[in-house]
Amino acid sequence: MTRMSGGAAIVKSLRNYGIDTMFGIPGVQLDHFFNALHDEGNAIRFIHNRHEQGGAYMAFGHAISTGKPSAYAVVPGPGFLNASAALNTAYACNAPVLCLSGQVPSDRIGRKLGAHHEIDDQLGVMRKLTKWADRIEHPSEAPHVIEQAFGAMLSGRRRPVAIECAPETLKEVSEVNLRGPIAPPGPPKPDPAMIERAAKILGAAKTPMILAGRGVFDACEELQAVAEMLEAPISMSRNGKGAIHPDHHLAVPEALGHRLYADCDAVLAVGTRMYEQYYGWGVEPSLNLIRMDIDASEINRSGEPLVGIVADAREGLAALANAIAKHNIKRNSRKCELAVAKAEIQTEFEKLSPQWGFISVLRSELPEDGFVVGESTQMAYMARIGMPFFKPRTYVSPGFSGTLGYGFPTSLGVKIGNPENHVVSINGDGGFLFGSNELATAVQHNIATVTLVFNDGAYGNVKRSQIHSYGGRVIGTELHNPDFVKYAESFGAQAFRINTPEELAEALKKGFDHNGPTLIEIPVGELPSPWHLMHLPRVRGI
Numbered sequence: 215m216t217r218m219s220g221g222a223a224i225v226k227s228l229r230n231y232g233i234d235t236m237f238g239i240p241g242v243q244l245d246h247f248f249n250a251l252h253d254e255g256n257a258i259r260f261i262h263n264r265h266e267q268g269g270a271y272m273a274f275g276h277a278i279s280t281g282k283p284s285a286y287a288v289v290p291g292p293g294f295l296n297a298s299a300a301l302n303t304a305y306a307c308n309a310p311v312l313c314l315s316g317q318v319p320s321d322r323i324g325r326k327l328g329a330h331h332e333i334d335d336q337l338g339v340m341r342k343l344t345k346w347a348d349r350i351e352h353p354s355e356a357p358h359v360i361e362q363a364f365g366a367m368l369s370g371r372r373r374p375v376a377i378e379c380a381p382e383t384l385k386e387v388s389e390v391n392l393r394g395p396i397a398p399p400g401p402p403k404p405d406p407a408m409i410e411r412a413a414k415i416l417g418a419a420k421t422p423m424i425l426a427g428r429g430v431f432d433a434c435e436e437l438q439a440v441a442e443m444l445e446a447p448i449s450m451s452r453n454g455k456g457a458i459h460p461d462h463h464l465a466v467p468e469a470l471g472h473r474l475y476a477d478c479d480a481v482l483a484v485g486t487r488m489y490e491q492y493y494g495w496g497v498e499p500s501l502n503l504i505r506m507d508i509d510a511s512e513i514n515r516s517g518e519p520l521v522g523i524v525a526d527a528r529e530g531l532a533a534l535a536n537a538i539a540k541h542n543i544k545r546n547s548r549k550c551e552l553a554v555a556k557a558e559i560q561t562e563f564e565k566l567s568p569q570w571g572f573i574s575v576l577r578s579e580l581p582e583d584g585f586v587v588g589e590s591t592q593m594a595y596m597a598r599i600g601m602p603f604f605k606p607r608t609y610v611s612p613g614f615s616g617t618l619g620y621g622f623p624t625s626l627g628v629k630i631g632n633p634e635n636h637v638v639s640i641n642g643d644g645g646f647l648f649g650s651n652e653l654a655t656a657v658q659h660n661i662a663t664v665t666l667v668f669n670d671g672a673y674g675n676v677k678r679s680q681i682h683s684y685g686g687r688v689i690g691t692e693l694h695n696p697d698f699v700k701y702a703e704s705f706g707a708q709a710f711r712i713n714t715p716e717e718l719a720e721a722l723k724k725g726f727d728h729n730g731p732t733l734i735e736i737p738v739g740e741l742p743s744p745w746h747l748m749h750l751p752r753v754r755g756i
Contacts, residue, residue, distance in 0.1 A: 215391050221250035221384040223356035223392070224314070224377075225258065230395045231364045233285050233312075235259045235276065235630060237269035241289030243316030243331065246384035248287075261630065261659055264651040266293045268623040270300030270313070271649065275627025277309045279585055279607050281431070283367060284627070285312040290378065291331030294340075299617055301343045304374040306615035307453060308428060310367045313340070313376040320351070320380040337378055345373035351380075353388040361396055369398035371429075371509035401508055401526035409533045412482070412504045412521045416534075417541030419480035419502065422446040423471070428453040429485015429508060429527055431606040436531035437484065438462070443538055444482075445545045447474050447552060451486050452598050455609040460602035463549040467600060469747045470552075470559045476753035482506070482534075483519075485527050489614065490750070492516040498755030506530045560600075566742055569596035571715040576638065576666075577601050579722040584636040585610060585628050589621035591642030592675060592741045593668045599747050619648025625663045626656055636664070636726050643669040643695050653705040656731035664725035665733045666718075667698050670740065678740060702733035709733040 218226070224247060228236075236258055240248045251260060263269045269286045277284035288297050294315045304311040317336065318329035326334060333339070340347035346366035350359045363375045416422055422444045430437050434457055441448050441464045448458050449471020458465045466474065468490070475481070475495055480502040483491075488505070491497050493516070503519040505512075506527065513522035523530055564570050573596045580586070582604035588594035588611050603609045610628060612620050625639035646667050656663065677691035702709035708728050710721045718736065725732035 215389045217387055218353065218390050219246055219250060219385060219387050220350065220353035220356055220379065221247040222253070223353050223390045224350070224360065224379070224384070225250045225254050226392055227357045227360040228285060229254070229257055230392070231283065231360065232395070233258060233283065235261065236285050236287060237261045237263060237272040237276075237627065238287035239263065239266060239269060239289070239293070241293060241316065243289050243318070243381045244287055244384065246381065247314070247379075261655070263623070263655040265649065266296035267300055268649050268652040268655065270297035270311075271303070271620050271623035272627030272630065273311050274300050274304045274307075274309050275587065275610065275624035276631040277304070277311050278307055278610055279628040280631040281607060282631075283310040283312060283364065284631070285314060287314045288316070289331055290316045290318060290336055291333045293331065294336060295333065298339075298343060300620065301374055301376070303612045303615040303617045303620055305343060305345070306613035307611070308372050309374060310372045311374040312363060312367065313344070313374065315340070315376065315378045317349070317378045317380040319382060323380065340376040340378065343374075344376045347376040347378075349378050350383055352383060353386050354390050357391060357393040361393055365396065365398045370401065371512070401529065402510070402524050404523050404525035404530045404533050406533075408521055408523045409530070409537050412523060413534060413537030414541050415502050415504060415521065416444055416480055416482060417538050418543060419444070420543075420545070421478045422480040422482065423474050423478040424448045425451070425471070425481060425483040425486050425488060425491065426454045426457045427451045427484070427486025430454060430457050433526075433528035433531050434458065434606060436528055436535065440482070440531050440535050440538065443535060443542060445548050446482070447471065447548065449474070451490070452611050453613055454486060456603040456606045459604055463552055466552065466556065467559060469562065469599060469750065470555055472750040472753065473555065480504070484531065487512065488516065494750055494752065496752040496754035496756065501754060506534075562747060563600035566596060566744055568715070568738065569593055569741060569744070570600065572718055572736065573597050573601050575715040575718050576722065579719055579726075580636060580638060584608065584638065585632060587621045587625040587628060587637065587639040589639065589641045589645045590616050590618045591640065591645055591668065592744065593642070593666070594621070594640040595744045595748060597640060599744060619645045622646055622665055623649040623652045625665065626652060626661045629661050629663045638664045638666060638722075641665060641667050642674060643667055643671065643698070644673045644693055647695075650701070653702060653707055653731065653733070657706040660730055662728065662730050663732070664722065665731070667733060667735045669695060669698060669735055669737050671695060674741060678743060698733060698735040707731040707733055709735070711735045711737070713737060
């Protein structure tokens with residue numbers, strides 16, 4: 215037992231769980247937490263930013279790109295709410311993020327008195343946005359509550375958690391029993407009967423295929439082994455990109471996966487919601503569908519598969535490979551067939567001009583271990599559709615949250631988590647200005663990302679729909695922008711304006727060589743629609 219403040223108990227407990235970087239903005243309700251953070255020296259690096267959403271997105275980027283827990287701190291009420299979109303994005307993408315929020319004084323919580331920064335039932339709001347949330351009500355509780363938070367965050371399906379704490383609890387000094395980190399419960403063991411049943415179905419299939427999501431990232435070798443046994447193409451979801459090297463003959467983009475899905479006779483889906491399939495491509499009851507997921511609630515959420523295996527992907531796929539061996543039929547290699555199909559899809563990608571020209575240059579200049587953060591914008595959709603990714607976690611998207619404006623601040627967190635790797639964010643002019651004030655953060659903390667801003671003077675996706683789908687009813691989508699080069703330079707960032715893919719190649723080289731943030735503005739006009747390669751139609755159960 216050691217006497218310390220509640221703030222110190224939280225800081226030391228976070229250190230015990232490996233938190234070495236935090237994001238956020240100090241504020242009066244968190245004064246004694248930040249005092250403790252200061253007194254801990256440089257044990258936890260603090261990155262202060264210019265808006266609560268920026269800090270939370272940085273924590274998201276840090277966590278989603280490293281696969282390790284990250285944390286941010288915000289004041290209650292408006293501070294917490296400003297950061298809530300990022301918390302929702304972390305939930306959508308299964309990112310291990312901890313939100314630490316202040317509270318109003320304990321004797322005023324829940325009384326609706328109008329205390330500074332009060333919102334009604336903040337803890338209830340937290341619980342709606344996270345996997346787990348609770349309040350620390352006494353310094354002695356801090357180690358146990360943080361232990362519970364990390365246990366919830368890291369067990370089973372990883373998702374964000376949140377803790378709130380009143381200012382007097384952070385200030386109060388009390389006897390505290392600091393606890394060492396406790397490993398979360400292990401994943402459920404795969405049911406041998408379900409493994410055997412799945413192995414028989416897959417082993418007998420003539421044209422099986424695999425759907426892979428983010429949940430397979432820690433089992434990429436096992437995934438490839440099963441695919442090679444079955445000669446099964448692997449179609450990776452937007453969050454599953456990089457699960458298998460794109461040069462492998464069984465790695466296929468989603469647009470090709472969609473075509474193969476129409477005629478396959480068995481599907482193994484690992485670590486994916488299968489949202490696109492259930493609500494787009496079609497999942498008829500007769501499909502020989504096998505789902506493997508660490509989250510038992512996900513298996514039957516959208517429909518009942520033929521076989522459901524609740525397991526960690528690594529252990530489940532290893533068990534499945536062993537079981538398939540004794541049931542597997544001999545199949546011819548699909549290498550030539552898939553090469554032809556990939557070439558056909560590539561031709562479709564290249565028709566999207568100028569998108570493909572810029573994205574292909576980005577791919578050629580970015581090393582295989584470089585990261586791309588794709589905004590909710592037209593050029594990023596091209597990257598999502600057709601850009602190959604070589605390693606897990608190197609493509610970052612907002613998942614089903616579809617959060618406009620998340621990309622630039624998220625890229626800063628990605629870079630902080632991966633300081634030796636190049637990080638590029640792809641932004642439209644509209645989304646970039648949501649968080650462009652974080653250029654100040656990038657310069658102050660010397661965060662050397664490269665930011666692409668494709669400037670069409672509009673919320674381009676929406677404007678195109680207004681013109682082509684709604685008879686030219688253009689409203690609320692045309693934008694007045696600053697000079698983005700001068701804007702970035704005013705913060706102290708390096709900046710360029712280019713017009714062609716060839717010029718982009720040179721600007722990227724300069725950005726990667728620069729010891730600081732770089733912005734590259736690319737003026738564009740109306741871009742052709744990518745929807746026919748993104749929102750893919752029903753091909754089963756028609």
